[in-house]
Amino acid sequence: MVPKSEENKESNAITDFNLACFVCGSSDIVKHFALKPKSLKASHNIFGIPVYQVSADGFDFIDYNQCKVTVCPSCFFASTQKQMFRQKVDAPLPKLLQHPEFKNVWMKEQEQRKKGFQNFIPEIASVKRSSALVVKSYKTAIEASTTLAELNNSVELAWHTITLRLTLAEVLMDQGKPEEAEALLRNIQKKAAELFKTVKNRFITFRSGRLVMLTAVYFGNEKIADRYFDYFQKLKSQKLDQMKEEDQKLFNLVFGEMKRAYRNKADYFHENMNGFRLKKNND
């Protein structure tokens, strides 16, 4: 019998969870790689995405961003969220996967996806994936998450898709592809601006607004940076004390970061940065 979880054979910083796929129902094991707490020392880029460069004492180094996406080797459903995969035989289908259309929409492309993955199948179960598979795993997870967000009309999942894209941008930067990483970032900025304009949920408004402003500072687009910063400043003076306590907390956190970037624009300008990370480590 396959154990529910086991030590990863390539890195002792990782625990393997042997899961199954809800989407295609195949009997193949889906490997989910969980990072052990305190095994890697992570720093964060300016968008809050973790960057792994060193392991803690006694742990094998692994760049966790490279194996964060769990991929079903049969239908290639991919996600960074463990709860999207079956952990127990009798586990109920997660709410977001219950949409009656999703399975059909996803399975329709199975043959085509299979072709795209054909050279990578053995690597899917490895934490040391090739650069090409890493990129592919994120693109597939983005596709799945986008589809699920649209079908379920879920703004939380729309935001989750943005964080997947931001992680892919970090991965591309790390792979030495700054043009691709920055092109993706411009696309992310557009999507974040759309969410900012259309979604009424404060969690999304604060985070997407911050992301649009940080991206504008990064690319040196002062007009956009000013506009978003002013919006948050007005919000602080006019509406902050009417907000719920948890919204106030989130606002203060987000606005604190925005102020830091706004007041140190030169440090956050792309030409003065180390990829998406600050050169001076004041994060």
Ligand SMILES: [Zn+2]
């Ligand atoms: Zn599957």
